Amino acid sequence: MNDSINRDTIRAAYSRIRSRVRRTPVLHTAAGDFGLSRPLTLKLECLQHAGSFKPRGVFNNLLSRDIPPAGLAAASGGNHGAAVAYGASRLARQAKVFVPETASAAKVERIRELGADLHVEGSEYADAAALCAAYVAETGAMELHPYDSPQTIAGQGTLALEWDEQTFGLDTVLIAVGGGGLIAGAASWFGDKVKVVGVEPEGAATLHAARAAGEPVDIEVNSIAADSLGARRAGDLVFDICREGVAEVVLVSDKAIRTAQQALWRDLRLAIEPGAAAALSALMSGAYRPEPAERIGVLVCGGNVDLATLENHS
Numbered sequence: 001m002n003d004s005i006n007r008d009t010i011r012a013a014y015s016r017i018r019s020r021v022r023r024t025p026v027l028h029t030a031a032g033d034f035g036l037s038r039p040l041t042l043k044l045e046c047l048q049h050a051g052s053f054k055p056r057g058v059f060n061n062l063l064s065r066d067i068p069p070a071g072l073a074a075a076s077g078g079n080h081g082a083a084v085a086y087g088a089s090r091l092a093r094q095a096k097v098f099v100p101e102t103a104s105a106a107k108v109e110r111i112r113e114l115g116a117d118l119h120v121e122g123s124e125y126a127d128a129a130a131l132c133a134a135y136v137a138e139t140g141a142m143e144l145h146p147y148d149s150p151q152t153i154a155g156q157g158t159l160a161l162e163w164d165e166q167t168f169g170l171d172t173v174l175i176a177v178g179g180g181g182l183i184a185g186a187a188s189w190f191g192d193k194v195k196v197v198g199v200e201p202e203g204a205a206t207l208h209a210a211r212a213a214g215e216p217v218d219i220e221v222n223s224i225a226a227d228s229l230g231a232r233r234a235g236d237l238v239f240d241i242c243r244e245g246v247a248e249v250v251l252v253s254d255k256a257i258r259t260a261q262q263a264l265w266r267d268l269r270l271a272i273e274p275g276a277a278a279a280l281s282a283l284m285s286g287a288y289r290p291e292p293a294e295r296i297g298v299l300v301c302g303g304n305v306d307l308a309t310l311e312n313h314s
Helices: 007-017 055-062 079-090 105-113 125-139 150-166 181-190 206-213 236-245 254-268 274-284 307-312
Strands: 026-028 040-044 072-075 095-099 117-120 172-176 195-201 248-252 296-300
Touching: 007 055, 007 150, 007 181, 040 150, 040 274, 055 079, 055 150, 072 079, 072 125, 079 095, 079 105, 095 105, 095 125, 105 117, 150 181, 150 236, 150 296, 172 181, 172 274, 181 195, 181 236, 195 206, 195 274, 206 236, 206 248, 248 274, 254 274, 274 296
Parallel strands: 040 296, 072 095, 095 117, 172 195, 172 296, 195 248
Antiparallel strands: 026 040
16 A cells, blocks of 8 residues: 555644534444444535535645645536635635536536636546646646545545544445545555445446556446546556555446435435445445444445435435
């Protein structure tokens, strides 16, 4: 595993950002909930500022790097852009955010509400990333990578630090994977203490494909969770960490994701986006089958969803 991101760097990141982020709660479910035979511990990062875990990595960047006069720039499927807009507004900096046309209306509106200069163009995240790179080259703005930078990964790792403090004795945590910054941060914190399992949509199997190939590879993305889990290629640093730090990656169908999303709304009144339901869907669908006494934690990573859409699918 990459030694540049470890418990010490994650502790330092948490000290840096803790006054800027919420210490999100955990919820202990009972056996029988969601049709499962075991209790679970849910980490509700959907309650974080800007609606997802992303402000952790954003603030760790903003508070540890020099911000140039041209301000900030970011490419995003939606959640990272909202976090950049939120961080920039709190630190009185300007930010330009690039998102593809596939970004959900709820996330686009969230970015606008938070005050960023929003640019919507391209059919997928990779197109937005190319536009962002060109803008950075032209203006000298500081690019905030959504997943493949040490500052971002260490910032996301603070979620695992919190979770560890809040819950005693987890054996396994299930975490949805997009570009992989969050799971890389979690793996860097948990190490050998807790098994880290990645969950990806069948139509956005970025890390799964990289592990099969032995290196990051480009994939085709087609999933209802693409606006949060739709990176076309795993990051090099992410892969370096996850190659050893992630025990396995399981794949779930869009149908299973939607079923879990509806269950969280129906049973807990948690309004979450499809990507945030992926981890729970791995248990509900049987894509991940725990041992009988295995103590499971599930990350609920984002809540930027259009409520009308959620109700229509219930």
